[in-house]
Amino acid sequence: MSEQNSVHHIDDVDLTSCDREPIHQLGHVQNYGALIACSSDWNIAHISMNVGQILGIERSAGDLVGVPLRDILPEKSVHDLRSQVQMLAGPDAVARLFDFDLFEDGRPFDIAVHQSGQHVILEFEQRAAGRRVGADSQIVQGLLARIRRHGKVEDLAREAARGLKMLTGYDRVMVYRFEEDGSGTVAAEFANPGMEPFLGLRYPATDIPKQARALYKRNLLRLIEDVDGQIHPIEPRISPDGTPPDLSLAATRAVSPIHLEYLRNMGVGATLTVSILCKGELWGLFSCHHNSPRHIGFEKRMTVELFSQFFNYELNQRLASQELEEIERANQMHGRFMSRMSGGESLLDSFETFEREIAEVISFDGIAIFTDSVYRSQGRAPTAEEFSRLARFLNTAPPGEIYKTDEIVARYPQGEEFADRAAGFLALPISRKPRDYIVFFRQELAQSVNWAGDPNKAAGLSADGRSLTPRNSFASWRQIVRGKCQPWTTRELRAADALRVTLLEVVLKMSDDANAARARAAEQQELLIAELNHRVRNILNLIRGLVSQTGQEAVSVESYTRILDDRISALARAHDQLTNRNWDWVPLKALIRTELQAFESTALGAVDLTGHDIDLSPAAFSTMALVIHELMTNAVKYGALRSEGGKVAIHLAIGAEGEAHLSWQETGGPKVETPSRRGFGTTIIERSIPYEMQGKSRMWFNPGGLEVALEIPARHVAAGEAIDDTDQDENGADDIESPLSGAALVVEDNMIIAMEAVDILEDLGATRVETAGSVAIAMEVLGKDVPEFVLLDVNLGTETSAEVLKACLAQKIPVILATGYGERQEMTLAHPNVPVVAKPYTKAEIRKALAGLRRA
Numbered sequence: 001m002s003e004q005n006s007v008h009h010i011d012d013v014d015l016t017s018c019d020r021e022p023i024h025q026l027g028h029v030q031n032y033g034a035l036i037a038c039s040s041d042w043n044i045a046h047i048s049m050n051v052g053q054i055l056g057i058e059r060s061a062g063d064l065v066g067v068p069l070r071d072i073l074p075e076k077s078v079h080d081l082r083s084q085v086q087m088l089a090g091p092d093a094v095a096r097l098f099d100f101d102l103f104e105d106g107r108p109f110d111i112a113v114h115q116s117g118q119h120v121i122l123e124f125e126q127r128a129a130g131r132r133v134g135a136d137s138q139i140v141q142g143l144l145a146r147i148r149r150h151g152k153v154e155d156l157a158r159e160a161a162r163g164l165k166m167l168t169g170y171d172r173v174m175v176y177r178f179e180e181d182g183s184g185t186v187a188a189e190f191a192n193p194g195m196e197p198f199l200g201l202r203y204p205a206t207d208i209p210k211q212a213r214a215l216y217k218r219n220l221l222r223l224i225e226d227v228d229g230q231i232h233p234i235e236p237r238i239s240p241d242g243t244p245p246d247l248s249l250a251a252t253r254a255v256s257p258i259h260l261e262y263l264r265n266m267g268v269g270a271t272l273t274v275s276i277l278c279k280g281e282l283w284g285l286f287s288c289h290h291n292s293p294r295h296i297g298f299e300k301r302m303t304v305e306l307f308s309q310f311f312n313y314e315l316n317q318r319l320a321s322q323e324l325e326e327i328e329r330a331n332q333m334h335g336r337f338m339s340r341m342s343g344g345e346s347l348l349d350s351f352e353t354f355e356r357e358i359a360e361v362i363s364f365d366g367i368a369i370f371t372d373s374v375y376r377s378q379g380r381a382p383t384a385e386e387f388s389r390l391a392r393f394l395n396t397a398p399p400g401e402i403y404k405t406d407e408i409v410a411r412y413p414q415g416e417e418f419a420d421r422a423a424g425f426l427a428l429p430i431s432r433k434p435r436d437y438i439v440f441f442r443q444e445l446a447q448s449v450n451w452a453g454d455p456n457k458a459a460g461l462s463a464d465g466r467s468l469t470p471r472n473s474f475a476s477w478r479q480i481v482r483g484k485c486q487p488w489t490t491r492e493l494r495a496a497d498a499l500r501v502t503l504l505e506v507v508l509k510m511s512d513d514a515n516a517a518r519a520r521a522a523e524q525q526e527l528l529i530a531e532l533n534h535r536v537r538n539i540l541n542l543i544r545g546l547v548s549q550t551g552q553e554a555v556s557v558e559s560y561t562r563i564l565d566d567r568i569s570a571l572a573r574a575h576d577q578l579t580n581r582n583w584d585w586v587p588l589k590a591l592i593r594t595e596l597q598a599f600e601s602t603a604l605g606a607v608d609l610t611g612h613d614i615d616l617s618p619a620a621f622s623t624m625a626l627v628i629h630e631l632m633t634n635a636v637k638y639g640a641l642r643s644e645g646g647k648v649a650i651h652l653a654i655g656a657e658g659e660a661h662l663s664w665q666e667t668g669g670p671k672v673e674t675p676s677r678r679g680f681g682t683t684i685i686e687r688s689i690p691y692e693m694q695g696k697s698r699m700w701f702n703p704g705g706l707e708v709a710l711e712i713p714a715r716h717v718a719a720g721e722a723i724d725d726t727d728q729d730e731n732g733a734d735d736i737e738s739p740l741s742g743a744a745l746v747v748e749d750n751m752i753i754a755m756e757a758v759d760i761l762e763d764l765g766a767t768r769v770e771t772a773g774s775v776a777i778a779m780e781v782l783g784k785d786v787p788e789f790v791l792l793d794v795n796l797g798t799e800t801s802a803e804v805l806k807a808c809l810a811q812k813i814p815v816i817l818a819t820g821y822g823e824r825q826e827m828t829l830a831h832p833n834v835p836v837v838a839k840p841y842t843k844a845e846i847r848k849a850l851a852g853l854r855r856a
Contacts (some may be wrong), residue, residue: 002592002657003754010210010525016715027233027234027237027244028048028231028232028233028234028253028254029048029050029123029178029231029232029234029252029254030224030225030226030229030231030252030253030254030348031050031226031229031231031232032125032225032229032252033044033054033123033124033125033229033251034048034050034051034053034054034055034123034124034125034232034252034750035047035048035051035121035122035123035124035234035247035252035253036048036051036069036121036122036124036461037121037122037234037245038069038120038121038122039118040118040120040358042068042069042070042078042082042120043066043067043068043069044064044065044066044067044068044069044072044843045066045119045239045245045307046060046065046119046234046235046236046239046245047062047064047065047235048232048233048234048235048252049061049062049232049233049234049235050232051064052107054124054125054126055071055072055102055103055109056107056123059072061235062235065235065349066234069081072836073102073103074102074103074104076104076589077102077103077104079141080097080100080799081111081113081122084097084113085113085115085120085784086130088113088115089117089799091113092114092218092254092729094112094113094114094249095113095114096110096111096112096113096298096302097109097110097111097112097113098110098127098298098299099127102124106643107126108126108127109124109126109127110123110124110125110127110297110299111123111124111125112251112298114249114250115856116245116246116247116248116250117245117246118239119239119246121244121245121247121249121250123183123250123251123252125297127297127299128297135783139303140166140167140303140306140307140310141414142309143163143166143167144310144311144314146159146163147159147160147163147310147311147314148314149810151317151318152317152318153189153318154188156311156314156315156318156505157175157177157187157188157465158175158190158607160175160188160286160311161173161174161175161188161189161190161286162190162273163307164286164288164304164307165190165288167300167303167304167307168272168288168296168300168304168339169288169294169296170270170272170288170290170294171191171192171195171289171290171291171546172189172190172191172192172195172198172288172289172290173189173190173191173286173287173288173289174188174189174198174199174286174287174288174289175184175187175188175189175284175285175286175287176203176276176284176285176286176287177283177284178283178284180487181205182205182664183202183203183204183205184202184203184208184284185200185201185202185203185204186201187196187284188199190694192768203853213282215248216273216275216282216285217275217277217280217281217282218248218249219248219249219251219275220274220275220276220277220305220308221251221272221273221274221301221304221305221308221833222251222255222271222272222273223251223271223272223296223301224255224260224263224270224271224272224294225268225270225293225294225295226270226293226294226295227260227263227264227268227269227270227293228264228269228293229293231254231371233329234247235665238512239438245613246850250296251301252492257765267291268289268291269290269291269292269293270288270289270290270292270293270294270295271288271289271290271295272286272288272296272301272304273285273286273287273288274286274288274304274305274308274594275308276308276311276312276315277312278312278315278316278319279316283315286308286849293595322491325417326361326494326495327494327498329360329361329495330361330494330495330498330499330502331442331498331619333357333358333361333498333499333502334498334501334502336357337354337357337502337503345420345501346426346471347369347371347430348369348371348374348376351369351376351378352378355367355378358440358499361492361495361733362492362495362496362499363438363442363486363492364379364425364440364441364442365380365421365422365438365441365442365443366378366379366380366381366421366422366440366441366442366443367379367381367438367439367441368382368387368437368438368439368441369436369437369438369439370391370436370437371385371430371431371436371437372436375387375388376787380421380422380441380443380683381418381421381422381439381441382417382418382421382422382441383418386417386418387439388442389414390415390439391435391437391541393412393414394427394429394435394437395435399429399435400429401429402426402427402429402493402497402500403426403427403429404424404425404426404427404488404496405424405425406423406424406442406485406487406488407423407424407483407484407485408422408423408424408425409483410483411424413807417836419444419483421441421443422441422442422443422485423442423443423444423445423483423484423485424441424442424484424485424487424488424491425439425440425441425442426440426488426493426496426497427439427440428496428500428503430500430503430504431504438499438503440496442485442486443485444483444484444485445484445485445486456545462742472700481585486709489663502752528804551565552575572842583615585609585615585616585718585720586615586616586618586621587613587614587615587616587720588614588615588616588624588652588660588720589609589613589614589652589660589720591616591621591624591625591628592609592628592650593609595625595628595629595632596632597729606640606641606646606647606648607641607647607648608647608648608649609650609652610649610650610651610652611650611651611652611653612652612654612719612720613652613721614652614654614660614718614719614720615714615718615719615720616660616716616717616718617715617716617717617718619693619716620693620712620716623688623692623693624712626684626688627684627685627688627689627697627710630681630682630684630685631664631685631708633681634681634682634706635648635666635669635706635730638670639664639666639669639670639672639705639706640667640705641666642670642708643668643669643670645668646666646667646668646669646705646792646803647666647667647668648664648665648666649664649665649666650662650663650664650665651663651665654717654719655711657714658714659708659711659712659713659714659717660711660712660714660715660716660717661709661711661712662708662709662710662711662712663707663708663709663710664707664708664709664710665704665705665707666705666706666707667704667705668705669705671703671704672701672702672703672704672705673703674701674704675701682699685697685699686698686699689710689711689712693712693713693716694713695710695713695716696709696710696711697709697710697711697714717719739764739765739847739850739851739854740761740764740765740766740788740789740850741765741766741767741788742766742767742768742787742788742789743766743768743769743770743785743787743788744761744766744768744769744770744787744788744789744790744791745765745769745770745771745772745778745781745787745789745790745791746758746761746769746770746771746772746790746791747771747772747773747775747778747790747791747792747793747796747801747804748771748772748791748793748796748818749773749793749795749796749797753793753839753840754773757769757771757791758771760842760843760846761789761791761846763843764843764846764847764850766788769783770787771811773796774796774797774799775799775801775803775804778792778801778804779803779804779807782804782807782808782811782813786811786813787813788813788814789812789813789814789815789816789850789853790804790808790814790815790816791815791816791846792804792805792808792815792816792817792818793817793818793819794817794818794819794827794828795819795820801827802827804826805817805831805834809831814838814850814853815834816834816835816837816846816849816853817831817834817835817836817837818836818837818838818839818841819836819837819838819839820838820839835849835852835853836849837849
């Protein structure tokens, strides 16, 4: 019955051992094509024995091994084939030639060319005479238009199956989707009338082992034209180095005899399999079956591949849109929780409200909270005594991660105690020590699963026990599943992880308000490292991107260092503005003015900033910081601010739909020419707002001056209040040429940051700089010598530097405090006259702080 299994039982894997590498070198080709593998000097290294049959060459295939390719093909054909190899775009790229007059005698061939290790693989197929090139490609546009009408993934897959059946003419076309446990389901199907439907049938994960899935990601289309068709060996079977040629990407390669036997057992005569990729991973397969032998030409197969690539794009778009909607809902929930908790309301106090709101994004039958040794529950959930034992089990799970199961008893046998109320749960750790949890419970969902044959009998051993034999029965096999709940979906897990982070932030804030300064600093550092690790990774990825892209546009080590330092400093300035407002909305004008002040004072009067007062969301602020920085940098280095009479006009406005518009107009500078290439800075200006915020960005390289128009979506925009920045120090501390002379001390627990600080202080005139990574070492240094100046990190691992500050003040040693936290801490608040710099600090910021010390 279940011919669909034929699509997935592996044609490229030795099924006797799924841990082995895939057999890419089965050493045979199918009857419809011929294969030649050439060495690097274009001599024939391997050849299929049907070359004479396909190409019409009278010499035997075996006699051609070692012969130069030019001896059997015209010189122009060899030249064209070599040119195709030179144009291959990557390691798995395949070049294709359609309707190619290979022998210059009017006989048309379709040819595929790809590189495989030290070999160039050439595959030849005879082309039907009179077949017009591109005859099928125009059909794809019409099919795609139909697909785009649908918004749901299920409807998208169904329309794609219908379109692919029309395009290929196979008796049955299915969309096979992989589930989270590795099994697969027929998610969509179109078949000829009278054929038994397979829609909804499930396949075990073992049907497609990991080796085959890896190959499906490389070779996107596999054709079997006739399960009983003749196959032809490739000679010689091994290369001079003792290895067979790698035919992973060969379209004509024959498949495993075991796979062919599966097809015969199910009455399938021909198959076509096309990979469906999502974010580079195997999401599923298009599975096409025919009851009799069927061959579709090379060009049509490429049309099918093109269709699948467009479908992959549409599928990715739908899934990405769903993910963005889920992220937006999670962000909204985050905002509501943070707003409520900022008023001092505890999790226990808001438990009922919390339950109603979270039910909008996560489905559950019961919910429980365990915090500060207090247990509270709603709905179908364990008792307090039962949960105390479950909590001890959860404490053995990896910290800082959500834990989920749809079958409690399989993981936690004592779950039998409350199996009548819950069969699965999703646990969110919301603290570190002691462990506190929010847990969602689901009751048992007895369900039937229709498998394509008994999943426990996928294949058997032969009589001698040395090889696998395919099963002969593929009748629909129904399994009644008990003791499990509805599985937790990827969408729900994403929402749960976002909620976990939100609750961690809530707990962190409450802990900050309740604990002493030392305990609060230590716990804050631990939680930031352990629980907000994903944010750190985002920052590291951003910095890595800046490092990489800056390296591509810098012309020297000095310029690379300067440009990279400027960009990181721009982000740091934006981060300071955000943290000074507790990650609340920040005025856009303040960002522009802060960025402008980072450049020489001659530019300050040349910028005219007008228009509405606009506040930006924290999510948009860092992106805008980079954009404004690149605009300012470009204006100072190449544009209007480079010339004495140059001007920059910046105007801000709020549109009718609540969106923000920023116009940037430069005049009076050097003549502007459209650049021949886009650098990283230009790319940031043009693409970051559309990519990060789904806004708009346009640039005009007018001869009289650069003009830029930016549009920020309304969700990131709010009307702001006018700000007074007249008290800001525009001149900095550059009036002090060498603010230091003598010894200095850097107290910092991070070695890299300490080394950077030493370089800064030496550049500022310090003759000798000592470093200390702990309070004990710092006190030892102060006991031996009295430095002229101390740069003191507030938090040193698990301790604070309060003792060192007290000693410095007692000895009247000038001190500057450094902190990586955005908000002022108790130690800095207790000493308002001690200058504070925020990490990552720069030479200019240290110079400015030293100037403040001198004036004091």
